[in-house]
Amino acid sequence: MKSIEEINAKIREGSVCVVTAKEMKEIVTEMGTKKAAKEVDVVTTGTFGAMCSTGVFINFGHADPPIKFKRVWLNDVEAYTGMAAVDIFLGATKISETREFYGGAHVIEELVFGKEVEMRAIGFGTDCYPRKEILTSISLQDVNQAVMVNPRNAYQRYRAATNSSERILRTYMGTLLPNYGNVTFAGTGEISPMNNDPEFRTIGIGTRIFLCGARGYIIGEGTQHSPPFGTLMVKGNLKEMKPDFLKACYFPGYAPSIFLGIGIPIPVLDDEIAKATGIKDDEIKTTIIDFGVPRRDRPTVREVSYAELKSGKVEINGQDVRVSPLSSYYIAEKVMKELKKMIEKGEFFLSMPVERVKRNEIFKPMKQREIRIVREFMTKAVTINEDLSIEDAAMLMIQKNVNHLPVVDKEKVLKGIVTSWDIAKAITVGARRVEEVMTRDVVTVFPDEPIAIAISKLEKYDISALPVIDNKKRVLGIVTSETISKMLGV
Amino acid sequence: MLLLLRFDSKTVREPIISMTSIKTGTPINILKADVGARRGEIIVEVPEERAKEVEKILIEMEVEVQEITKTIARNDNCVHCGLCISICPTEVFRLNGENKVEMKTEKCIHCGACIKVCPTMALYFPI
Structure with missing residues (x-):
C-alpha cells in the first residue's frame, strides 16, 4: 500500500518509478501484480483521437467604448455569446460560414500555433455597453483567459462501425464502404486511461491530467458517461497547450473535429490497481454496429475485442474485412512518454480525486413528443405483374386514382415500380409491357421505420412514393408524399 | 511498373491489351479502367523487366503511354x-x-x- 503523498515525495526526490501503460502490461506479465505494485509507482496512460465535444471559453477584455456581444465570429466561425459581455464559447465542430473544411477546431489550432485570428462581433448597444460592432485581430497573448473546457472526452471504449447498405457513408467514424467494405474504430484500448482504472479509484473529479501538453484537470464525468463506455469532462489552459498534441481535422460529409492528446497518470496504490493496469486488448470488448441502418439503435453486427480490431482484420459473415483505426497509437504513445518524462523531471505531481465519478449510469435516449412511423402513413398498394400491358396499367391508374404501381411476382415480392411518368415514356418509345419501362432499383421503407426516414428518402431521391416492404421484400403497402403532406398538414 | 494508357476513338475499339499480352507473352494486370465510346484511360501493371517491351508494342498500336512515377x-x-x-x-x-x-x-x-x-x-x- 502506497499513498499519493508518498508517491509525490518520490517525485520530489527524483526516485519515482514511472512506466507507460504499454510497459506495464509486460511488467505485470513478467513479475506478477504483487511485485509490480511494489516496484512501480505511476503508470501513464494515453489516447489521441478525434473528440468532437471540445471547445474553448475566451475572455477578450473590454473595448472602448465597450460592447456586449450579441453575435461573434472568429475567422467566420460563430461562437456562443449568451453569457457576460465579452465571454464566448467556441465549439470545435462549428462550421465556418465562408471557408470549406474549416471550423472551430481549426480556429483553436491556429490559436495554439500562436497565430492571429480575425474577431468580428456585433453588440446589443445598451446604456452600459453602447458599442454595436467591432472588428479586430487577436492571438492567445491578447486575450485574458482561453480555457479549454470539454464536456465529453477520452471515451473508455467506443462502438466500432461498419456499413451493410449499398452506398458509401461519410460519417464521424470516417468513410464506411458499402456491403461491409470496411470497419473503423476509435479508442486506444489497453493504453486508454479509463480501461486502466475501471473502478474509477484514481480517475475522478479533481484528478490532474495531461491535456494537449498542458496540465489539465478532470472536472467531472463526461456527458453520456456510461461505463464501460465511460467519458470525462476536462479543462486545461489553452495558452499552455502544445501543437504536437492537438490537431484540427475534418470528416467529409460530417463536420470539423479535433484530435486531442490526453494522458492520465495512474498512481499504483495497491495490488488491485497494479492488476487493473495490466489489462490487455483481448479483454476489452466492444461491438461493431451497422451505420447502414439510419436509426438511433443501430443493429449490432458482432462483438469484438480491441485485440481483433487492432489486428487490422475482422470477420463479418465469413469474410475478412479490413479495419481502420481512428485514433493514433503513435501519438498516444508520445503522450504517455511525455507525461512519464514530466513526472520523472518533477514537473507533474499526482492528485487524488476530491470526489469519485459514477460507476454505473445509463445513457438515456432523447425524450421525443412522439415518433410517428411509416405504418401510420401507409396506404394500400395497387400491385401488378411485370407482363401486364401498358394499356392495362394506364387503365388501372385511372380506375384506382393512383400514380404508382409496384410490380410484384407471384409471392408478392417487389420487382420494380411503374409511375404515370413511366406510362408517358412508354408511349413515346412504343413499349408494350410494363417490364420494359419499370424502375427495377426501387427505393423502399420498412413499416416500423420513423416517417422522418421516409421523408428524407423521398427528398434525397426526388421521388413521390415509396413501397413499404417486409424483410422478405414483400409489398405491404405504399407511402406517398401526398399522404404524408396531408397527414402532417404541411 | 504502372502504365497509364490513353486510347482515342480508333484504338478504344481494338482488343489492344490482349494483343499486347499475346505478342509480348507478358501478363498485364488491369487496375483501373475508364472506357467511354470515344476515348478511354486504363491503368495497368506490368512486370518491371518487361515494361519497355510492352510500352513499345502499345505505342506501335497508337496508344498513348505514360509511366506512372509520381504516386x-x-x-x-x-x-x-x-x-x-x-x-x-x-x-x-x-x-x-x-x-x-x-x-x-x-x-x-x-x-x-x-x-x-x-x-x-x-x-x-x-x-
Whole structure:
C-alpha cells in the first residue's frame, strides 16, 4: 500500500518509478501484480483521437467604448455569446460560414500555433455597453483567459462501425464502404486511461491530467458517461497547450473535429490497481454496429475485442474485412512518454480525486413528443405483374386514382415500380409491357421505420412514393408524399 | 511498373491489351479502367523487366503511354491515425512497428480514395 503523498515525495526526490501503460502490461506479465505494485509507482496512460465535444471559453477584455456581444465570429466561425459581455464559447465542430473544411477546431489550432485570428462581433448597444460592432485581430497573448473546457472526452471504449447498405457513408467514424467494405474504430484500448482504472479509484473529479501538453484537470464525468463506455469532462489552459498534441481535422460529409492528446497518470496504490493496469486488448470488448441502418439503435453486427480490431482484420459473415483505426497509437504513445518524462523531471505531481465519478449510469435516449412511423402513413398498394400491358396499367391508374404501381411476382415480392411518368415514356418509345419501362432499383421503407426516414428518402431521391416492404421484400403497402403532406398538414 | 494508357476513338475499339499480352507473352494486370465510346484511360501493371517491351508494342498500336512515377504523397498534417488503411484498394498503407502509418507507394493506382477520407488532409498527388 502506497499513498499519493508518498508517491509525490518520490517525485520530489527524483526516485519515482514511472512506466507507460504499454510497459506495464509486460511488467505485470513478467513479475506478477504483487511485485509490480511494489516496484512501480505511476503508470501513464494515453489516447489521441478525434473528440468532437471540445471547445474553448475566451475572455477578450473590454473595448472602448465597450460592447456586449450579441453575435461573434472568429475567422467566420460563430461562437456562443449568451453569457457576460465579452465571454464566448467556441465549439470545435462549428462550421465556418465562408471557408470549406474549416471550423472551430481549426480556429483553436491556429490559436495554439500562436497565430492571429480575425474577431468580428456585433453588440446589443445598451446604456452600459453602447458599442454595436467591432472588428479586430487577436492571438492567445491578447486575450485574458482561453480555457479549454470539454464536456465529453477520452471515451473508455467506443462502438466500432461498419456499413451493410449499398452506398458509401461519410460519417464521424470516417468513410464506411458499402456491403461491409470496411470497419473503423476509435479508442486506444489497453493504453486508454479509463480501461486502466475501471473502478474509477484514481480517475475522478479533481484528478490532474495531461491535456494537449498542458496540465489539465478532470472536472467531472463526461456527458453520456456510461461505463464501460465511460467519458470525462476536462479543462486545461489553452495558452499552455502544445501543437504536437492537438490537431484540427475534418470528416467529409460530417463536420470539423479535433484530435486531442490526453494522458492520465495512474498512481499504483495497491495490488488491485497494479492488476487493473495490466489489462490487455483481448479483454476489452466492444461491438461493431451497422451505420447502414439510419436509426438511433443501430443493429449490432458482432462483438469484438480491441485485440481483433487492432489486428487490422475482422470477420463479418465469413469474410475478412479490413479495419481502420481512428485514433493514433503513435501519438498516444508520445503522450504517455511525455507525461512519464514530466513526472520523472518533477514537473507533474499526482492528485487524488476530491470526489469519485459514477460507476454505473445509463445513457438515456432523447425524450421525443412522439415518433410517428411509416405504418401510420401507409396506404394500400395497387400491385401488378411485370407482363401486364401498358394499356392495362394506364387503365388501372385511372380506375384506382393512383400514380404508382409496384410490380410484384407471384409471392408478392417487389420487382420494380411503374409511375404515370413511366406510362408517358412508354408511349413515346412504343413499349408494350410494363417490364420494359419499370424502375427495377426501387427505393423502399420498412413499416416500423420513423416517417422522418421516409421523408428524407423521398427528398434525397426526388421521388413521390415509396413501397413499404417486409424483410422478405414483400409489398405491404405504399407511402406517398401526398399522404404524408396531408397527414402532417404541411 | 504502372502504365497509364490513353486510347482515342480508333484504338478504344481494338482488343489492344490482349494483343499486347499475346505478342509480348507478358501478363498485364488491369487496375483501373475508364472506357467511354470515344476515348478511354486504363491503368495497368506490368512486370518491371518487361515494361519497355510492352510500352513499345502499345505505342506501335497508337496508344498513348505514360509511366506512372509520381504516386500518393503525404505532408506533415498526418497524425498516423490509420483511417486510410481500410479504404485503399491496393493496401498501400499499414501501421509499422512504431505504430506509424507506412506507405508502399509503388502499389498506388491513383484512385484518390484515401485523399477524400483523410481527416487532416495530409494526402495528395504531387503535380
